[in-house]
Amino acid sequence: MIAAEFRASASLRSIRRAVIALLAAGAAYELVARSGLFPPVLFPAIPAVLGTLSDMLADGTMLAHTASTLFRVLVGFGAAILIGTPLGVLMARFQPVERFFMPLVTALMPIPSFSLVPLFMLWFGIGDLTTILIVFYAATFPMIINTWTGVRAVNPLWLRAAGAMGADEKALFRKVIIPGAFPFIITGIRQAFLRAWIAVVGAEMIAASDWGLGWVIFDAKEFLNTDVMMASIVVIGFLGFVFERLVFGALERATVLRWGMMRQARG
Amino acid sequence: MAYAAQGSMALTAPAPAHDAAGSWLRTVGWNVFPFVVVGGIWEIVAHAGIFPPALFPTLERVAATFVNLTISGILPRHAIETLLRLLSGFALAAVFGVGLGLIMGRSRAAEDYLLPIVSTLAPIPGLAYTPLFLLWFGPGDVTTVLLVGFVSCFAVIYNTWTGVKAVKEIWLRSAQSMGADDRRLFRKVILPGALPYIFSGLRLGLAQAWRVLVAVEMLAAVNWGLGWLIFGARKFLNTDAMLAGIVVIAIIGLALERLVFKRLEDYTVVRWGMMGSGT
Numbered sequence: 187m188i189a190a191e192f193r194a195s196a197s198l199r200s201i202r203r204a205v206i207a208l209l210a211a212g213a214a215y216e217l218v219a220r221s222g223l224f225p226p227v228l229f230p231a232i233p234a235v236l237g238t239l240s241d242m243l244a245d246g247t248m249l250a251h252t253a254s255t256l257f258r259v260l261v262g263f264g265a266a267i268l269i270g271t272p273l274g275v276l277m278a279r280f281q282p283v284e285r286f287f288m289p290l291v292t293a294l295m296p297i298p299s300f301s302l303v304p305l306f307m308l309w310f311g312i313g314d315l316t317t318i319l320i321v322f323y324a325a326t327f328p329m330i331i332n333t334w335t336g337v338r339a340v341n342p343l344w345l346r347a348a349g350a351m352g353a354d355e356k357a358l359f360r361k362v363i364i365p366g367a368f369p370f371i372i373t374g375i376r377q378a379f380l381r382a383w384i385a386v387v388g389a390e391m392i393a394a395s396d397w398g399l400g401w402v403i404f405d406a407k408e409f410l411n412t413d414v415m416m417a418s419i420v421v422i423g424f425l426g427f428v429f430e431r432l433v434f435g436a437l438e439r440a441t442v443l444r445w446g447m448m449r450q451a452r453g
Numbered sequence: 454m455a456y457a458a459q460g461s462m463a464l465t466a467p468a469p470a471h472d473a474a475g476s477w478l479r480t481v482g483w484n485v486f487p488f489v490v491v492g493g494i495w496e497i498v499a500h501a502g503i504f505p506p507a508l509f510p511t512l513e514r515v516a517a518t519f520v521n522l523t524i525s526g527i528l529p530r531h532a533i534e535t536l537l538r539l540l541s542g543f544a545l546a547a548v549f550g551v552g553l554g555l556i557m558g559r560s561r562a563a564e565d566y567l568l569p570i571v572s573t574l575a576p577i578p579g580l581a582y583t584p585l586f587l588l589w590f591g592p593g594d595v596t597t598v599l600l601v602g603f604v605s606c607f608a609v610i611y612n613t614w615t616g617v618k619a620v621k622e623i624w625l626r627s628a629q630s631m632g633a634d635d636r637r638l639f640r641k642v643i644l645p646g647a648l649p650y651i652f653s654g655l656r657l658g659l660a661q662a663w664r665v666l667v668a669v670e671m672l673a674a675v676n677w678g679l680g681w682l683i684f685g686a687r688k689f690l691n692t693d694a695m696l697a698g699i700v701v702i703a704i705i706g707l708a709l710e711r712l713v714f715k716r717l718e719d720y721t722v723v724r725w726g727m728m729g730s731g732t
Binding site for chain 1: 483484485486487488490491508509562565566567568569570573576577578579580581582583584585587588589663664665666667668671672679680683684686687690692695696698699702703705706707709710
């Protein structure tokens with residue numbers, strides 16, 4: 187009882203401290219912004235940033251930027267899943283496939299996706315296609331590698347047991363290999379999205395199009411619109427957080443956690 | 454947390470073990486073959502004249518450019534500048550990240566106050582801050598190094614913090630009951646116990662620093678650096694110089710991966726106990 191009460195008061199204290207810390211950080215920022223040490227164009231006060239954010243949300247420009255960024259990231263990321271997962275499975279199941287693709291994957295993976303942006307800009311021009319391809323490049327390798335690892339990590343005993351119980355290749359695949367590899371595939375999806383999200387912001391900055399959260403940040407630099415920049419950074423951080431925590435967390439709960447393949451991480 | 458698992462593995466195709474020399478030759482053959490196929494397709498497309506040669510140079514031209522740029526010292530200088538920035542930014546992240554992580558792991562108050570700030574800043578892709586840093590610190594080295602350090606320090610902070618928290622309570626108690634003071638407790642128990650996590654944090658941080666650096670060099674208008682080389686080559690349609698730069702980037706990336714990140718899998722997959730006797 188006492189221990190439980192102590193824990194409750196300790197966690198209450200943590201929450202209180204978290205609020206204090208965030209408020210203090212905000213207040214410190216606000217103080218610097220208003221002190222006039224730096225020009226306000228470079229260091230806008232928080233109300234200004236929030237005002238810009240709500241203006242941009244109200245007139246729909248922020249939504250349009252968000253929509254085009256999401257379109258690019260989801261198409262590239264979706265293509266990475268559609269191509270990376272089967273390739274990873276094939277590489278893990280068939281040795282010739284592995285032998286052919288593994289050296290290529292090993293050689294291409296360490297190339298940061300951004301280094302291909304100038305090349306793709308020459309080949310495919312400025313705009314959606316270049317950005318989507320960069321996102322695809324960034325997201326494919328985590329998918330391939332994690333799927334490959336996952337399929338190889340499926341307990342051989344399960345395969346033999348299913349085989350002994352008369353499962354054919356198709357049933358083996360659907361009932362044993364895919365569920366068995368799924369924790370790894372989900373890890374791959376998470377890593378792939380994380381990379382895709384970074385890649386889309388960077389690619390939009392370099393391969394400037396007309397819309398997109400990365401583009402709007404970089405474009406705002408020309409006009410010293412630091413408030414627009416910060417408002418977009420907030421949106422980028424918020425969306426990344428939503429995907430990582432809500433979307434993939436839900437995916438994990440609906441699959442591997444429900445199947446009992448993985449335990450929930452400690453609170 | 455997303456930072457905890459950015460595994461990257463590099464394996465070559467396993468060769469059946471027969472006689473040593475034969476299997477070695479076969480391994481080399483299997484590893485070279487895919488590149489021959491891809492290179493062959495590239496050459497056919499480049500020579501077919503479907504695309505203008507300025508945009509799709511032949512491999513001979515890329516190789517010649519690579520050699521020329523290397524001999525003239527341009528390529529090595531770009532590479533060295535890039536590596537220096539990588540190391541300075543990463544050193545910043547390592548010192549700051551490990552320090553902050555240790556403090557957060559040891560002091561409950563520091564954890565309570567700092568963790569909300571760290572976890573608010575961490576999910577934002579570091580590149581999004583680039584224009585802001587450019588305005589604040591001007592184009593050039595300062596912005597690049599600060600940004601690389603900023604981006605890579607979160608992985609270091611998180612892993613160090615986790616590592617300190619993962620040190621077993623019983624080790625601390627027994628060391629204390631054997632009369633260890635705070636200093637010795639820290640040096641002999643906490644630091645060694647947290648070290649595997651700290652290392653994996655440093656590896657993750659270096660990987661992130663490397664991926665971001667190339668992009669930052671393009672945006673921050675530095676005078677030298679591989680990112681700048683390939684971005685500048687675009688203006689003059691020097692696709693061959695661009696590809697030569699990408700090759701150097703790939704070599705550095707592969708070296709980092711092989712020398713530094715390779716053991717990452719031990720700290721993720723094996724630690725979770727997910728990898729059976731499969732490999």
